[in-house]
Amino acid sequence: xxxxxxxxxxxxxxxxxxxxxxxxxxxxxxxxxxxxxxxxxxxxxxxxxxxxxxxxxxxxxxxxxxxxxxxxxxxxxxxxxxxxxxxxxxxxxxxxxxxxxxxxxxxxxxxxx
Amino acid sequence: xxxxxxxxxxxxxxxxxxxxxxxxxxxxxxxxxxxxxxxxxxxxxxxxxxxxxxxxxxxxxxxxxxxxxxxxxxxxxxxxxxxxxxxxxxxxxxxxxxxxxxxxxxxxxxxxx
Numbered sequence: 001x002x003x004x005x006x007x008x009x010x011x012x013x014x015x016x017x018x019x020x021x022x023x024x025x026x027x028x029x030x031x032x033x034x035x036x037x038x039x040x041x042x043x044x045x046x047x048x049x050x051x052x053x054x055x056x057x058x059x060x061x062x063x064x065x066x067x068x069x070x071x072x073x074x075x076x077x078x079x080x081x082x083x084x085x086x087x088x089x090x091x092x093x094x095x096x097x098x099x100x101x102x103x104x105x106x107x108x109x110x111x112x113x
Numbered sequence: 114x115x116x117x118x119x120x121x122x123x124x125x126x127x128x129x130x131x132x133x134x135x136x137x138x139x140x141x142x143x144x145x146x147x148x149x150x151x152x153x154x155x156x157x158x159x160x161x162x163x164x165x166x167x168x169x170x171x172x173x174x175x176x177x178x179x180x181x182x183x184x185x186x187x188x189x190x191x192x193x194x195x196x197x198x199x200x201x202x203x204x205x206x207x208x209x210x211x212x213x214x215x216x217x218x219x220x221x222x223x224x225x226x
Contacts, residue, residue: 036217041219042219042220043117043204043206043217043218043219043220044156044204044206044217045217046214046215046216049214089156093212100146100158100161100169100172101158101215103155103156104155105155106155106156
């Protein structure tokens with residue numbers, strides 16, 4: 001079956017530090033990959049996505065590249081801000097008859113001034 | 114657009130009581146998803162609908178859980194009778210079609226005492 005594994009948190013960084021949150025996946029077929037962000041007390045929001053190998057998704061300074069050879073979709077940001085403090089979820093959508101997102105467990109990021 | 118609307122935002126009830134969670138999807142979206150989020154299990158898909166018809170309810174944990182979508186603008190998730198292990202945050206999400214981006218509501222935090 002499909003699965004997503006992401007690095008466990010929590011992750012605490014100082015403002016302007018570099019962020020990497022690792023995500024690897026197993027899936028049948030050719031999935032689409034997503035990063036969602038959940039701010040405190042809110043629902044999940046799509047942060048970025050990539051639909052095929054070597055695609056790079058980017059938004060709000062965050063980037064992730066779909067690496068089929070390593071089955072990875074690591075999230076990066078060059079300089080984090082306090083406002084980036086949230087829980088980040090890696091997810092995949094494989095279609096292929098099952099229209100559901102498979103989520104990782106989430107990584108809590110805290111950015112301190 | 115108001116986004117996906119869920120009510121109530123918080124629900125505290127006693128074991129054995131019936132609980133009904135409500136969701137209004139984004140207007141024009143044809144697919145609706147119910148998720149449950151817990152610390153132990155992360156985000157789990159419970160059931161999803163397309164054009165008001167349940168497509169896959171394999172994630173519904175027990176017969177105590179039921180979901181309906183009587184029309185395109187309203188869905189309910191009911192737990193009867195509720196148990197303490199049902200305590201979680203329940204999210205509703207909608208999308209234009211089953212394979213499009215899902216937009217999440219703010220969630221209902223359920224506590225069963």
